[in-house]
Ligand SMILES: NC(=O)C1=CN([C@@H]2O[C@H](COP(=O)(O)OP(=O)(O)OC[C@H]3O[C@@H](n4cnc5c(N)ncnc54)[C@H](O)[C@@H]3O)[C@@H](O)[C@H]2O)C=CC1
Ligand SMILES: Cc1cc2nc3c(=O)[nH]c(=O)nc-3n(C[C@H](O)[C@H](O)[C@H](O)COP(=O)(O)O)c2cc1C
Ligand code: SF4
């Protein structure tokens with residue numbers, strides 16, 4: 001990364017985010033119970049939770065960074081490493097497997113030129129496997145960001161990818 | 166079935182936005198809540214007990230009996246919680262999503278009546294993180310109910326107060342296990358807890374807590390409104406009441422979800438509702454209620470889909486969301502997929518599960534790759550016993566072994582062919598589109 005561009009993942013959390021987290025803390029029965037919501041809020045803004053941000057959130061919750069990291073790394077939906085602008089969660093569970101999830105994965109690998117777990121060089125997509133999305137009657141299924149896409153076929157996958165720039 | 170016979174889905178209009186609070190009330194919603202406030206909590210529990218609702222989260226424990234065990238009255242410890250398990254991560258299950266997205270006020274009404282029955286003053290809806298739309302719609306429904314005075318202090322002058330929180334999970338299958346769910350809500354790693362004590366004695370933050378599945382609570386308003394006898398009459402089963410959201414996935418003509426009488430036979434669900442198998446495909450077996458249930462083979466496809474009947478043929482109703490395995494997918498490959506899931510989702514707390522499941526996955530992967538050894542099948546059978554009921558801290562590992570145990574029995578020949586032919590007999594079609 002060039003030094004001219006400030007790294008947003010290293011800059012302190014801004015006032016709005018700190019206020020959001022303060023609200024979670026007020027509504028929460030104990031400070032640490034607000035942890036997942038706080039980490040998700042940081043992630044929603046910055047794409048992932050950097051070490052610096054994790055340490056800041058930990059301080060707000062009255063936890064050590066190691067303690068909070070123990071929680072953060074337990075859960076699938078908290079990203080501790082940078083991800084692309086759009087995260088593709090492709091279901092790899094059993095109903096989708098029956099309906100062609102392996103073919104869908106191979107097509108995405110080919111179209112994006114990356115393996116599951118990687119981000120495209122232009123930073124547009126990260127491809128991750130996910131467990132059953134509760135959309136088995138429209139298998140195979142994937143999510144991109146907050147959007148659910150079912151009944152995947154090669155044509156549909158190509159059309160869907162076009163929607164995310 | 167007539168509208169009145171579909172208590173779970175009659176408020177749902179396919180393809181439309183869910184009813185807002187005004188629409189829900191026009192359709193008869195929140196009448197059951199008003200009726201419940203005119204009853205004693207004990208008589209609400211009694212009605213639900215008589216209705217024979219078995220836990221729709223998969224374990225099938227009678228809801229009324231669970232509620233009965235909740236401490237109430239002036240001397241009982243406080244705070245008391247009702248936790249709604251909306252984690253739905255069991256592979257092959259998709260029923261709770263429909264209720265949450267399409268009938269959020271039915272959910273809220275069920276929670277209010279349930280919390281009144283067990284005298285809980287705070288409810289947490291624990292929703293899996295990927296259910297973004299469900300969370301949005303639930304939060305909106307909670308706000309609407311608050312604005313109407315159906316939530317908050319002294320609801321409709323009943324003296325009963327309730328707050329509902331909607332929590333989005335950080336994502337992990339084990340969070341759905343009731344005691345691990347408490348750890349998750351408390352902001353810790355979601356690791357299960359020792360039982361006893363039962364959660365009704367010591368649950369969330371050590372306080373009395375009742376945990377119910379989404380669908381279980383969605384049955385409650387109609388039971389209160391129309392009575393236990395009516396609810397019992399909906400069912401085709403003698404031992405439990407009501408209707409059930411049955412689902413079918415796999416290579417059938419019309420995969421989907423249907424609200425049908427409890428005890429509707431498996432073949433009727435597959436043939437009449439899911440439209441039978443697609444041209445060129447035959448059903449070989451099903452997993453009746455998610456990845457942690459045992460296979461049911463064709464000769465038992467006439468089984469009534471209720472807990473007792475499915476239990477009698479060596480499987481379990483689970484979530485009653487049925488996955489059909491056809492002749493063109495490899496049973497060993499399917500089991501490999503399932504055991505990969507369980508190995509990945511093990512919370513790592515106890516050794517047999519943490520070490521055993523990855524081993525099982527490795528053996529199945531080797532078999533699929535044509536690198537299996539003759540004694541691998543015995544090794545798998547050994548794990549099935551070693552990780553079976555009672556050997557591990559929670560039910561994740563025994564659940565993981567249920568399909569494998571039955572697979573080793575029913576697909577023995579297919580396992581042996583993987584070893585003797587040194588490749589997967591389905592390898593040509595293993596990676597194709599459906
Ligand atoms: N819906 C889903 O996504 C999933 C569902 N499951 C299902 O979960 C089941 C296992 O769940 P567990 O909670 O471990 O089963 P369990 O049998 O230990 O408990 C079931 C429920 O009944 C209550 N209970 C049990 N005995 C009781 C008693 N004597 N008095 C009062 N309450 C009592 C428990 O507190 C719990 O709420 C499996 O059968 C599986 O089908 C498993 C994974 C995912
Ligand atoms: C590993 C594991 C995961 C579970 N996941 C869920 C779940 O996602 N949803 C659910 O309702 N129950 C789940 N259960 C069952 C719960 O522990 C509990 O039995 C259920 O929520 C009780 O509600 P009910 O009696 O209304 O069914 C799970 C159990 C285990 C062992
Ligand atoms: S059986 Fe598995 S999931 Fe359950 S406590 Fe043990 S390690 Fe965790």
Ligand code: FES
Nearest residue numbers: 091096133135136
């Ligand atoms: S198995 Fe993929 S959505 Fe259920």
